[in-house]
Amino acid sequence: MSQVFDVIVLGVGGMGSATCWHLARRGQRVLGLERFDIPHAMGSSHGVNRIIRLAYFEHPSYVPLLRRAYANWREAEVLFGEPLLFITGxxxxxxxxxxxxxxxxxxxxxxxxxxxxxxxxxxxxxxxxxxxxxxxxxxxxxEGGFVASERAIVAHVALAQGAGAEIRARERALGWEPTAAGGVRVRTERGTYEAGRLVLAAGAWMQDFVPALAGRAxxxxxxxxxxxxxxxxxxxxxxxxxxxxxxxxxxxxxxxxxxxxxxxxxxxxxxxxxxxxxxxxxxxxxxxxxxxxxxxxxxxxxxxxxxxxxxxxxxxxTPDEHFVLDTLPDLSQVVVASPCSGHGYKFCSVIGEILADLATTGETRFDIGLHGLARLG
Known part of the structure; x- marks a missing residue:
């Protein structure tokens, strides 16, 4: 018998952990699945800290997202009771x-x-x-500085758990499929789970779950x-x-x-x-x-x-080094997040909010026009 949730988040690193929190605080029944430890050193979010900066040379449209990211990092650190954002210039x-x-x-x-x-x-x-x-x-x-990246994952997971999310580490996902009812089914090494929506935030393993990103992530x-x-x-x-x-x-x-x-x-x-x-x-x-x-x-x-x-x-x-934040073209119940091309960690706090928007309402108030899947062909 499958266990049933509102949203399953596959990958509980920087992006996935923030998404779990934003979903859980909205009252969603959330399952976060991570194949490694939380946090771990196999992906893209370890190494103690990550730069955050407002003077964003990559594209000016990132700046409004950054302003919200700063606010979300400040809120998270207050709720968690530990500094996460350090301003150095x-x-x-x-x-x-x-x-x-x-x-x-x-x-x-x-x-x-x-x-x-x-x-x-x-x-x-x-x-x-x-x-x-x-x-x-x-x-x-x-206003530039850095985020304590590993501690921020711990913070997001702790806050998500406090809001009712179920987080499971060392449970590798084997695959997913849409259900006849318009939801999703995820198979892991330990069980099978169903949900109305799925957020794929698997980082360097995204190609395993989104074939369209093969050679593009x-x-x-x-x-x-x-x-x-x-x-x-x-x-x-x-x-x-x-x-x-x-x-x-x-x-x-x-x-x-x-x-x-x-x-x-x-x-x-x-x-x-x-x-x-x-x-x-x-x-x-x-x-x-x-x-x-x-x-x-x-x-x-x-x-x-x-x-x-x-x-x-x-x-x-990605080829243009911009993020992917979108739903699958023919499966709107599946949200795709990352890869972030080496400059995305600073945005985790706001991307978690955006992904929660997409997974609950199918749209977001934030401008993510730069980050659609269609641009990758």
Whole structure:
């Protein structure tokens, strides 16, 4: 006999955990299914923290979503009783006409965001942890920072459970199918469940559940590094803004010291290694550290101390690197969420609200026109 719910959420990572909470607080009978632990280190939401920023160079339409995300993060941390959102300021840096700088400027001007445009020399003087090269420009936006990503998943799950949601970890879904009554049936290693609606938030495993995303939701190996600064004060919380920076060596991002005893840095698209989530290399190798240290030594030399930690995670990229937030064309009871192409975690709190909208009413007040499935063909 199948157990019956209003909504089943498949995947209880960043997006799925927030969706479970937003659904449960609306009185929905919710089942969240996660194949790994909660939280876990197999997907895209671990590594202690994730950047959040309002000066969004990727597309100005993200800014209204971010404003709501900030509000939702603040509400969640109050209800959970633990800080989740930390404001450090954010830096978007690179050549003046680069997409990173020009896009951030456009977003700030369009949405009237406070910001400063600083030449490299001035930014380096204000924040000694930086050594940006001559000729680079930096946009400093005071409201950027980071979200405690793993703790935020714990918070969303705890809040969802408190509102009546049933969350099951270490239960792998084997597949799903529509029912004759217009709902869905999900089979797992442990049982069968039915619901009126299904939210698919399986991250790097989305292709397993949405065949239309095969070749369009591509997992990519990413490596994060933490390095002990030789000048700790320059990278302390409150002294060092988070950053996105376009250098000769690639597009890097980083954080002040927090959560682990080191300055955190990563390179978007790292070594551009892609493949099925099950087979991507989870180990860290000397070449991974060398790739991060080349930027460390040149642009953040006061952080070029001993290695504290190196970890892999997965980005799952669409061709245009925008999210997928939609219902299946012929099955409106099935909501598809993610992949988020390496920049989506900061939106989890509002995406959970959007997915709850789609799973209960079939529509949302938020502008998600950029994120439809049809654009992927």
């Amino acid at each position: 954010s830096v978007d840096a690179g050549p003046a006409q680069s997409r990173v700088v020009a896009g951030a400027v456009d977003a700030c001007r369009l949405h009237d965001l406070p910001h400063e445009l600083l030449p490299a020399r001035e930014l380096n003087a204000r924040f000694p942890g930086y050594a940006l090269p001559e000729g680079h420009l930096a946009l400093l936006q005071p 591509v997992p990519e190996r990413q490596v994060l590094g933490w390095f002990q600064p030789t000048q700790p004060a320059a990278f302390a919380l409150g002294r060092f803004p988070v950053f996105n920076a376009l250098f000769d060596e690639g597009h890097f991002y980083g954080f002040p010291v927090w959560g682990l005893p080191g300055f955190k840095i990563g390179l978007y698209h790292h070594l551009r290694e892609t493949g099925p989530a099950e087979t991507i290399d989870r180990e860290v190798h000397p070449r991974d550290e060398a790739l991060l240290r080349q930027a460390l030594r040149r642009y953040f030399p006061q952080a070029d101390g001993p290695t504290m930690a190196l970890r892999t995670c997965l980005f799952t990229n």
